[in-house]
Amino acid sequence: MALSANMNVMIKAARAAGRSLVKDFREVENLQVSSKGPGDFVSRADRRSEEIIREILVEARPNYGFLGEEGGEIEGKDPTRRWIVDPLDGTTNFLHGMPHWAVSIALEYKGQIIAGVVHDPAKDELFFAEKGEGSWMNQSRLRVSGRTRMIESVFATGLPFGGRGDLPATVRELARLLPATAGVRRWGAASLDLAYVAAGRFDGYWERGLNAWDVAAGLLIVREAGGFAEPIRPTRDIVEDGEIVCSNEPIFTQFAKVIRGE
Known part of the structure; x- marks a missing residue:
């Protein structure tokens, strides 16, 4: 399928962050963990993932804004476009050695989400969509269930x-x-x-x-x-x-x- 330049950048960033997270996941017991609050933990892996994503996205689109879970919001020169990033969704699963966590990257344009990527490195599943182009998982087109009851x-x-x-x-x-x-x-x-x-x-x-x-x-x-x-x-x-x-x-x-x- 033909992907936009923005989608290619998003997938590149998600996969790069995923590779970094997988390395740390294999050594999850050795991670340096600090607490942000009850039941909400942040790890060195989490912060590094966001750094990787931000570096790739900012290099490709230096004028876009950036909203990340760990680093907060950075206003861009282009006020109409903003990246919205969760560098490690499922942090508690990750820190307990459970292979159910993801990298999430979205692109917002004038208040509307126009592209999204959710990457599950542990299962090698990449979900993505662009507005008007359908949804995909790896090479397969996605469709919601057909159940009626x-x-x-x-x-x-x-x-x-x-x-x-x-x-x-x-x-x-x-x-x-x-x-x-x-x-x-x-x-x-x-x-x-x-x-x-x-x-x-x-x-x-x-x-x-x-x-x-x-x-x-x-x-x-x-x-x-x-x-x-x-x-x-x-x-x-x-x-x-x-x-x-x-x-x-x-x-x-x-x-x-x-x-x-x-």
């Missing part, structure tokens, strides 16, 4: 960890949803949850309390694979406010109503 569907979410105050709301959502489904999974990497919805592995996903870098790339990948996505509260914004409910078209209305308590 909630009771046959598997959903994903994130569960609040230490220090977060949204546990009661999540418990209520699970109580409403679980009896109507084939199951709910909590795998600990929002970008991969979204990529798995796009690939039809999960039938839907919802979560609150996310950051822009958690969802920006995956959101486009889901939509370009034919998925529906909205903020949980319709007046909010998915990327800016960090909340999302998404699935395939046949079950979206019912799924969203259950999550919203309607």
